[in-house]
Amino acid sequence: MGRIPTAELSRYLLYGQLSRRGCLRGGITRISTTSALRQSRFFSTQIDTPAGAAPANVPLTPLRKELKEQAKALKASGKKKKKNSDNQTVPGWELTVGIEIHAQLNTARKLFSPAATSFNDTPNSHVALFDVAMPGSQPLFQAETLIPAVRAALALNCTIQPISRFDRKHYFHWDQPAGYQITQYYHPFARDGRVMLYARDGIAAEDGECIEIGIRQIQMEQDTAKTTAVPGNVHWLDFNRVGVPLIEIITLPEIHHPATAAALVRKVQMLLNSVDACVSGMETGGLRADINVSVRRVQDIATGKLGTRTEIKNLSSFKAVEDAIIAERDRQIAILEAGGVVLGETRGWSLGNTETRRLRGKEGEVDYRYMPDPDLGPVVIGEDLVQHLKGTLGVLPDAEIDELIELYGLTTKDAMSLIQLDNGARIQYFYNVLDSLEERLRAAGSASPNSDSPAGQRHALLAANWCLHELGKLTEVSADLGMTPDGECNVPSVDLAAILFHLHRREITAKVAKELLWAVFRGQIPRGKVTQAIEADDLWFNELSEQDYAELADKVVEGEDKVLAEFLRFKQGKIKAYPQGKLMFLVGKIMRAGPEGRMDPESAKRVLRDRIEHVYLPHMEGQ
Numbered sequence: 357m358g359r360i361p362t363a364e365l366s367r368y369l370l371y372g373q374l375s376r377r378g379c380l381r382g383g384i385t386r387i388s389t390t391s392a393l394r395q396s397r398f399f400s401t402q403i404d405t406p407a408g409a410a411p412a413n414v415p416l417t418p419l420r421k422e423l424k425e426q427a428k429a430l431k432a433s434g435k436k437k438k439k440n441s442d443n444q445t446v447p448g449w450e451l452t453v454g455i456e457i458h459a460q461l462n463t464a465r466k467l468f469s470p471a472a473t474s475f476n477d478t479p480n481s482h483v484a485l486f487d488v489a490m491p492g493s494q495p496l497f498q499a500e501t502l503i504p505a506v507r508a509a510l511a512l513n514c515t516i517q518p519i520s521r522f523d524r525k526h527y528f529h530w531d532q533p534a535g536y537q538i539t540q541y542y543h544p545f546a547r548d549g550r551v552m553l554y555a556r557d558g559i560a561a562e563d564g565e566c567i568e569i570g571i572r573q574i575q576m577e578q579d580t581a582k583t584t585a586v587p588g589n590v591h592w593l594d595f596n597r598v599g600v601p602l603i604e605i606i607t608l609p610e611i612h613h614p615a616t617a618a619a620l621v622r623k624v625q626m627l628l629n630s631v632d633a634c635v636s637g638m639e640t641g642g643l644r645a646d647i648n649v650s651v652r653r654v655q656d657i658a659t660g661k662l663g664t665r666t667e668i669k670n671l672s673s674f675k676a677v678e679d680a681i682i683a684e685r686d687r688q689i690a691i692l693e694a695g696g697v698v699l700g701e702t703r704g705w706s707l708g709n710t711e712t713r714r715l716r717g718k719e720g721e722v723d724y725r726y727m728p729d730p731d732l733g734p735v736v737i738g739e740d741l742v743q744h745l746k747g748t749l750g751v752l753p754d755a756e757i758d759e760l761i762e763l764y765g766l767t768t769k770d771a772m773s774l775i776q777l778d779n780g781a782r783i784q785y786f787y788n789v790l791d792s793l794e795e796r797l798r799a800a801g802s803a804s805p806n807s808d809s810p811a812g813q814r815h816a817l818l819a820a821n822w823c824l825h826e827l828g829k830l831t832e833v834s835a836d837l838g839m840t841p842d843g844e845c846n847v848p849s850v851d852l853a854a855i856l857f858h859l860h861r862r863e864i865t866a867k868v869a870k871e872l873l874w875a876v877f878r879g880q881i882p883r884g885k886v887t888q889a890i891e892a893d894d895l896w897f898n899e900l901s902e903q904d905y906a907e908l909a910d911k912v913v914e915g916e917d918k919v920l921a922e923f924l925r926f927k928q929g930k931i932k933a934y935p936q937g938k939l940m941f942l943v944g945k946i947m948r949a950g951p952e953g954r955m956d957p958e959s960a961k962r963v964l965r966d967r968i969e970h971v972y973l974p975h976m977e978g979q
């Protein structure tokens with residue numbers, strides 16, 4: 357069961373053509389490491405910060421060290437850090453949060469220029485004249501950007517607006533050459549959506565099993581240039597990012613607990629990934645959240661009036677969302693309890709902090725001097741396009757998680773991990789492995805290779821466990837599996853399927869299967885040659901016969917009368933629970949007594965149970 361390939365969509369464009377397959381940019385975006393060569397390509401700007409002050413974004417102390425030092429200081433002060441899960445409410449107060457999520461769309465080109473959207477290339481190498489606001493240059497709306505945008509909006513249950521319009525929102529910053537951002541605040545392309553959050557998504561216990569959060573609107577807009585601060589009060593600018601299409605997703609102020617806010621951002625990321633609307637998540641800077649926080653006294657809830665909000669911009673991790681909300685809530689409550697007033701402000705937060713800090717007064721709509729962009733006509737989205745995109749949306753994560761749990765027998769935790777890992781590519785990898793494994797099982801005439809039937813669950817569960825846990829062990833030594841959005845990695849799916857095929861049919865042991873996985877990962881076994889490698893090194897499982905297992909079992913139970921007596925007590929109903937621990941103790945003894953590489957603990961257990969029931973216990977009872 358694969359997803360509907362986004363490539364399908366390239367055939368359905370209003371104008372223009374996609375330069376790459378589907379609306380997918382190949383590969384997952386990785387943050388570039390700055391080489392000397394790359395550095396020379398940056399635009400650089402001298403920033404007026406006080407002498408000796410560290411530039412804003414440069415962590416001079418490594419984060420881990422900073423956190424360690426903070427923990428030490430906290431310990432020395434005798435205060436214990438509150439666990440977030442204990443910190444969801446403050447008696448007498450209600451917290452309200454609304455979130456704005458900015459997500460980079462998965463397109464090959466920018467919003468208003470045909471320049472490529474590539475982030476790991478040489479800085480300032482994908483910049484059209486319009487992107488840097490050269491006089492005389494004009495915006496050229498790239499219709500292809502609508503495809504991931506509309507898919508995202510549909511995944512968030514929004515109503516697509518047939519006509520939307522672009523406005524100019526003015527503010528000055530070095531990362532925005534035109535002095536304004538083109539955005540859709542007043543006439544967005546999508547409105548009135550909602551996201552369902554369940555307990556398994558990590559919402560606060562206070563929100564119960566399930567909560568629905570409304571999405572007010574989604575608008576398309578331009579990203580800004582990327583700023584990298586370096587020592588010496590210098591900031592480098594990379595205009596590759598300027599003009600990259602973003603969607604801004606604005607929720608209603610309906611969130612009342614910090615953990616639920618983090619869960620909302622995580623869920624939105626998962627939904628956007630699942631429809632390929634975005635390929636890079638928070639970890640890689642493709643998704644950023646601004647949180648709006650206010651508090652009011654419980655007795656004021658009836659008035660229907662919310663407290664004054666402050667906004668914390670640019671949070672780039674789920675933990676930061678939760679921590680910053682807690683810190684800001686507590687700051688506002690302290691001000692109000694002391695008789696003060698909360699000022700509408702834009703505030704900042706850095707990882708590892710315990711307090712938000714003021715950046716500036718909150719700009720209002722008047723400050724932005726919104727005006728229609730005279731160079732851009734309205735965007736018209738036809739109902740036929742919406743219907744086509746709806747029909748090709750594929751399975752959404754909640755349905756997919758339910759299916760993984762019900763059909764394949766995964767635990768909720770494993771199903772969620774499989775869906776979320778590698779920005780959604782790990783689950784695609786699992787499907788590729790499963791398809792290939794089922795093809796092999798069918799060709800070999802194995803019974804019930806169809807994972808839709810309950811009997812087929814065993815091989816699907818095996819594949820899922822390996823895609824998650826055994827592959828996970830590889831990443832403990834190598835940070836990168838090289839996973840691509842279409843679900844391929846350094847361990848080709850066909851090769852993992854070949855290993856699992858032999859393991860499932862008990863033709864190799866789990867130990868050999870693990871060794872083979874490592875050999876494929878290290879490139880020691882060429883692609884498609886797993887079976888040959890087993891043959892060449894004679895790694896086939898030459899299992900002991902039933903008779904051999906029985907003889908070994910007879911040998912190890914000698915002198916274990918006390919252990920056997922437990923099984924008798926169970927049989928006679930003197931104890932309730934089957935003595936599983938004792939059974940495994942004896943299995944361990946059998947495994948140690950027999951020849952290495954020729955035994956399977958499952959077979960040993962089966963034969964031993966059988967002997968206990970039919971030979972040893974009747975013998976003891978007869979004595």
Ligand SMILES: Nc1ncnc2c1ncn2[C@@H]1O[C@H](COP(=O)(O)OP(=O)(O)OP(=O)(O)O)[C@@H](O)[C@H]1O
Nearest residue numbers: 452453454455456607608609648649650662663665
């Ligand atoms: N009193 C409040 N408490 C908490 N959240 C609020 C409150 N009032 C509004 N919000 C939330 O603040 C957000 C406002 O976002 P919106 O993009 O409309 O305006 P903005 O923050 O002024 O604009 P921008 O930051 O894009 O310049 C929404 O998510 C909304 O739900």
Ligand SMILES: [Mg+2]
Nearest residue numbers: 456604606646
């Ligand atoms: Mg906004």
Ligand SMILES: [Mg+2]
Nearest residue numbers: 456646648667
């Ligand atoms: Mg805002």
